[in-house]
Amino acid sequence: MSLPAADVPSDEMRLIVRAKSGDAAALEELGAFCRKLAYVLALQLTGNREDAADLAQDTMLRFFRSLRRFDPRRPVRPWLYRIVRNLARDRLRRARVRRASSLEELTEARGNDLPAAGPGPEATASRWQLQSVVWRAVQELPVHYREVLVLRDYHGLAYAEIARILRLPRGTVMSRLHRGRLMVRQAVHASMQTGLAGEEAADA
Amino acid sequence: MRDRCPMGFDERLITAFLDGELTQADEQKVRLHLERCPHCRALYEDLRRIRNAAMTTGLPVPSDEEWDERPRTGASLTFRLLGWWLAIPWVIFVLGYALWEAWRGSQGAIVRIMTFGGIAAGALLLLSALLDRLRDLKTDRYRRIMK
Numbered sequence: 001m002s003l004p005a006a007d008v009p010s011d012e013m014r015l016i017v018r019a020k021s022g023d024a025a026a027l028e029e030l031g032a033f034c035r036k037l038a039y040v041l042a043l044q045l046t047g048n049r050e051d052a053a054d055l056a057q058d059t060m061l062r063f064f065r066s067l068r069r070f071d072p073r074r075p076v077r078p079w080l081y082r083i084v085r086n087l088a089r090d091r092l093r094r095a096r097v098r099r100a101s102s103l104e105e106l107t108e109a110r111g112n113d114l115p116a117a118g119p120g121p122e123a124t125a126s127r128w129q130l131q132s133v134v135w136r137a138v139q140e141l142p143v144h145y146r147e148v149l150v151l152r153d154y155h156g157l158a159y160a161e162i163a164r165i166l167r168l169p170r171g172t173v174m175s176r177l178h179r180g181r182l183m184v185r186q187a188v189h190a191s192m193q194t195g196l197a198g199e200e201a202a203d204a
Numbered sequence: 205m206r207d208r209c210p211m212g213f214d215e216r217l218i219t220a221f222l223d224g225e226l227t228q229a230d231e232q233k234v235r236l237h238l239e240r241c242p243h244c245r246a247l248y249e250d251l252r253r254i255r256n257a258a259m260t261t262g263l264p265v266p267s268d269e270e271w272d273e274r275p276r277t278g279a280s281l282t283f284r285l286l287g288w289w290l291a292i293p294w295v296i297f298v299l300g301y302a303l304w305e306a307w308r309g310s311q312g313a314i315v316r317i318m319t320f321g322g323i324a325a326g327a328l329l330l331l332s333a334l335l336d337r338l339r340d341l342k343t344d345r346y347r348r349i350m351k
Contacts, residue, residue, distance in 0.1 A: 032268065184254055
């Protein structure tokens with residue numbers, strides 16, 4: 001899972017070195033930073049806040065337990081994401097029913113409440129609607145498609161990084177990502193058609 | 205909506221093209237194909253919109269205070285809730301009863317209720333906090349970060 005030292009930001013490397021030596025401020029900074037990352041990924045994988053918070057806490061326990069063995073020349077994210085993903089897989093396997101929240105529930109905001117950015121309120125509302133439909137579709141994907149899509153589209157990781165985190169061949173990452181995106185596309189189309197049919201019925 | 209490219213093109217390359225993960229030669233191949241194939245052009249546009257929607261989705265993260273207030277385990281949360289559910293009606297009942305007894309001039313029953321009810325509610329809340337502390341003690345580093 002190693003990357004060349006040059007790929008690791010020097011700030012991150014320094015922070016890890018300080019944290020490993022027991023520097024309380026560095027530990028605190030690293031903990032706060034990683035906890036946020038872990039929480040967001042856990043939320044994207046599980047779909048609900050309670051599970052995500054539990055997973056983030058468990059991830060941080062494992063993270064600090066093995067920090068002493070961690071090589072600071074390696075990037076921290078793949079290591080952290082791998083812990084989150086493994087814990088999320090365990091939890092999802094144990095759970096009989098998965099409770100995925102909608103984007104509205106998670107952000108407690110509607111398209112109309114969001115600040116108007118870009119072309120105008122209509123575009124903002126339409127973007128929000130699409131984000132919401134995509135989120136729901138991603139939450140309904142089988143987990144092996146969801147984790148690839150989340151790491152690529154929500155976290156912007158390269159295929160090689162995803163392959164390292166999930167321990168998959170790069171080609172499998174590409175296939176799963178494509179298949180997952182096709183499923184999301186299908187769900188978006190179905191949702192848009194339902195929306196249009198509903199609007200037409202309301203107008204009639 | 206047709207599922208496959210009518211020209212039999214490998215559509216996975218469109219996903220990789222979108223993500224900038226292709227070699228120059230493959231990129232050129234996809235570009236040329238997109239110019240000639242409306243099916244794949246529509247697919248590319250849809251995937252681009254979906255990816256942009258995902259990339260711009262922001263999610264709220266709990267504040268540091270919220271993290272500190274979280275019960276660490278399910279058992280500690282259960283005990284804490286149970287403790288509060290016992291404590292609140294107990295306080296209401298004791299206050300009501302105390303008023304009633306004060307009006308009547310007797311104090312024996314109040315002392316009994318205060319002793320047993322108070323001990324039960326306090327013990328559950330204490331147990332909840334104790335479970336959290338025990339869990340924190342498992343790793344020194346984590347405890348320093350969380351506090």
